[in-house]
Amino acid sequence: MSAVLELAEVTVRRGQALLLDRVSWVVREGERWVLLGANGAGKTTLMQVAAAQMFPSSGAAGILGELIGTVDVFELRPRIGVSSAATAELIPRDETVRNVVLSASYAVFGRWREQYDDVDHRRADELLREVGVTHLADRTFGTLSEGERKRVQIARALMTDPELLLLDEPAAGLDLGGREDLVSTLSVLAYDTASPATVLVSHHVEEIPPGFTHVLMIRGGRVVAQGPLATTMTAEALSATFGMPLVLEQHPDGRYAARRRQHRSSVPG
Numbered sequence: 705m706s707a708v709l710e711l712a713e714v715t716v717r718r719g720q721a722l723l724l725d726r727v728s729w730v731v732r733e734g735e736r737w738v739l740l741g742a743n744g745a746g747k748t749t750l751m752q753v754a755a756a757q758m759f760p761s762s763g764a765a766g767i768l769g770e771l772i773g774t775v776d777v778f779e780l781r782p783r784i785g786v787s788s789a790a791t792a793e794l795i796p797r798d799e800t801v802r803n804v805v806l807s808a809s810y811a812v813f814g815r816w817r818e819q820y821d822d823v824d825h826r827r828a829d830e831l832l833r834e835v836g837v838t839h840l841a842d843r844t845f846g847t848l849s850e851g852e853r854k855r856v857q858i859a860r861a862l863m864t865d866p867e868l869l870l871l872d873e874p875a876a877g878l879d880l881g882g883r884e885d886l887v888s889t890l891s892v893l894a895y896d897t898a899s900p901a902t903v904l905v906s907h908h909v910e911e912i913p914p915g916f917t918h919v920l921m922i923r924g925g926r927v928v929a930q931g932p933l934a935t936t937m938t939a940e941a942l943s944a945t946f947g948m949p950l951v952l953e954q955h956p957d958g959r960y961a962a963r964r965r966q967h968r969s970s971v972p973g
């Protein structure tokens with residue numbers, strides 16, 4: 705499988721701050737990665753590098769076979785699907801859901817005078833169905849709940865048939881039901897062999913959809929552990945990532961749960 709993302713010793717500095725510290729990471733076709741880390745660990749910064757939106761201060765970033773710094777990023781970006789808080793802010797609140805998805809074909813955020821083919825309309829409708837929001841197609845984006853917006857953003861990110869899909873905290877702000885619905889949708893996408901290589905950013909192991917294959921764990925801009933999910937995401941690695949002793953459970957359905965390890969003396973009874 706060829707690499708869609710290949711970072712070698714990527715460092716990002718802003719003034720005195722070291723946001724990423726020599727991160728080396730390879731994502732290959734067909735892989736579904738979870739990027740785990742505490743608040744401020746550098747996850748969004750890493751996603752911005754992967755989305756060709758931020759240049760490394762040092763090190764090399766290869767994205768879809770192109771070396772950043774030697775390629776026109778405006779040609780590269782349409783090949784990457786991104787859903788993040790930053791992209792959500794760019795979506796006009798009075799735009800219909802169908803047009804939010806459709807307008808991704810032109811890499812614009814609101815519909816104006818672009819002409820779309822039948823094939824674009826069919827693809828947008830198919831994606832809205834895939835993420836379970838067909839019934840919202842004619843509603844305006846601004847009237848949707850947080851969970852509904854997250855689904856529409858994922859449909860939009862998939863509209864251009866990207867080779868790499870980057871989902872930065874899609875479950876943030878969702879209630880329990882919304883999170884569970886989203887995890888199911890992402891699990892279906894993960895098992896679909898036609899889906900692009902995917903990176904899902906999260907703070908919570910409970911949000912890891914079954915079907916995800918790999919994990920990258922970071923703390924303070926540095927890699928703590930990376931590799932196949934089943935063998936890499938141990939309680940030790942998770943404790944090091946979040947800076948506290950944690951116990952980790954995997955349920956038979958493939959879902960995970962984590963909580964702080966209790967001292968014996970603090971366990972009642």
Ligand SMILES: Nc1ncnc2c1ncn2[C@@H]1O[C@H](COP(=O)(O)OP(=O)(O)OP(=O)(O)O)[C@@H](O)[C@H]1O
Pocket residue numbers: 718719721722723741742743744745746747748749750907
């Ligand atoms: N322009 C900047 N100058 C200085 N520090 C910055 C700058 N941008 C981000 N940082 C810092 O870099 C660190 C990493 O930020 P980043 O947004 O990548 O973290 P994150 O893991 O996505 O966090 P969260 O989970 O809270 O969203 C944070 O401590 C942040 O305050």
